[in-house]
Amino acid sequence: MSRPRSQAEYLARLVPPSVAGINRRSLLAGAAGTGALLGTGLLAGCGDDSGGSDSKEVSLGSNQSDAKPKDVLAKVTDGFKTSSGVQVAVNTVDHNTFQENINNYLQGKPDDVFTWFAGYRMRFFAQKGLASDVSDVWGKLSGYSDAFKKASTGDDGKQYFVPASYYPWAVFYRKSVWQQYGYQTPKTLDDFTTLAGQMKKDGLTPIAFADKDGWPAMGTFDILNLRINGYQFHVDLMAGKEAWTSDKVKKIFDTWAGLLPLHQPDSLGRTWQEAAQSLQQKKSGMYLLGLFVGQQFSNEEQNDLDFFTFPEIDPVIGAKALDAPIDGYMMARKPKNEDNARKLLEYFGGKAAADITVKNDPATLVANTGADVSGYTALQKKAAEVVGSATEIAQFLDRDTRPDFASTVIIPALQQFIKDPKDIGGLTSSIENQKKSIFTD
């Protein structure tokens, strides 16, 4: 498309063709006619557009607004510039705004490449045609487990996503507290309940818990679902294919209701940071949360932090699946500089980018297994191991289902359940009714 690049050109464009033609004719002798002249003018404009700026540039919409990740991303894009000579124009928008605006953003004029999440959220935009197929980039990538490739694949079997980092959800605790009381990592739900009961006797709050913001309780629901009903049921339930009124779902809530007295009370008025605080202050024994729980701890205290994956409930299902949301990159539909965008995605998915990330950000787990992870802390190593050995990786409830379903139905429903765990029948049928009106297509 041709657009004027200066005020003079803009004004010149406002002149009717009949008049403009005369001027141009006098300037460009020998040209055929007004129409043709205008045509070449337009083409020349286009040529300018793509030739002047496009070949050595690519734009990247980033939600990495936290100081550390932002800095790391800048280093990675520098690395890309050195290796390919292409300059990345990074457009950083804070995480929350980016997420809330994603629909507008992708339908407006998105950057060539943008940060996003794996799972349903990725498939949703892929299916809407708002993201481009990057299967050819995947052909050049190595170092990814099948679980990661699966999480990057859309409904049509093509890849739309390049993973960069992830973090697992697990039960975190302070080693010093557990040593003091001689606690052992529980292997089954019974062990877990006994342990929590012992913590209560020792004057601790067994399980720190907070759900003011609505999403932390999804972690508990997810892990119980994965342990009781398994990964495939989780996927189907989130896709709206299974009934919420089924006994399988009721069993999740039943089990949860049994555990709820062991959780920190009044959780609806607490943020995860405050709950993590109680763990940090050694008032709580353990806390089911993402790896980011460490951000509430000072650097010295981080070495005291350890975790175990949620114990087995059903021996048939085992305890190998877990929530480990993956963050990564996607390409917009019709990117301005498509070749560079693909090159950038390939670089992001490669070993070099992962190595830079590990070296500069000790809090991130990189998705590429080929990366040099000697810089990992003990906690990171363990997390990478746990996720690497996981049979299936779920993306977390609100990333695995429609965003409107997660925020308007599930958040209030789980909060309702925490307030009143008795009426499971009423709760599940209410979720099911709302689900039917949301999952219409």
Added chain:
Amino acid sequence: MSTATATRRTEDGVEAPARRKLTPLRLLLHGFLITVALTWLFPIAWAVLTSLRSYEYTAANGYASFGGWTLDNYVTAWRTAEFGKHFLNSVYITVPAVLLTLFLASCVAFVIARFSWKLNLVLLGVFTAANLLPQQALLIPLFRLFTEVPLPEFMSDSELLYDSYWGLILINVAFQCGFCVFVLSNYMKALPRDLYEAAMVDGASIWRQYWQVTMPLCRPALAALATLEVTWIYNEFFWATVLMRTGDKFPVTSSLNNLRGEFFTDNNLVSAGSVLVAIPTLVIFFMLQRHFVRGLTLGASKG
């Protein structure tokens, strides 16, 4: 505000009594006023207090403790959220928007107040009614519209109304005009008609009557509105986040979100940022405070 004018009146009173008697009722009144004042001040004072303490200290000891004083939050907030750049963005949006709103609104108000046409009331009604419209309801049509309207590149590098300052200025002007027309037309209606008759006898054109007779007289009302509009447009946050795409172009209120982490939020840091962002509105208010009170009360008592 009413208390301020009330006390001033007694101070200026011709026969001010030496000292009021301290009756129980008066004690009660003062007790009540002090309580209300403190209640209003509490959140702001709390934010300022929080912003001056380190997160490590409050995390370990709780907010009810005392200690951990530091100014680091301000430095960090300014740096991480890049306030310098974003304050400038806010200026680019607020200043033209306020000036344009006041100019356009005063034009409409002048016509409504000065001439008596049949459609005057309808016109005023339309402008006022638009105030009652929830802005968010217009989000989708406006968003579509903005992504379709092209701008030349020297006006906006997005080449669209979307993601340009022009678009935001336009939106703010559109949404703020209604209220300004309402206030200004009421104010102008209170101006004596004789002025215009005199002006006409002197041969002043309509433009002159507007620009040289009406506008100078409206100064208090304009100053009051300017204070309010600066605050409102500066604080406007919704449209800026929806109609902008480039993080670097966000106004300062939207950039405050940069201080919130993906998961972790340092509340003390956010307090420091909020205090910084609130300062310009306070400055504007104290600068124009005199006009502000006069502008509103003058219009009220005469209208």
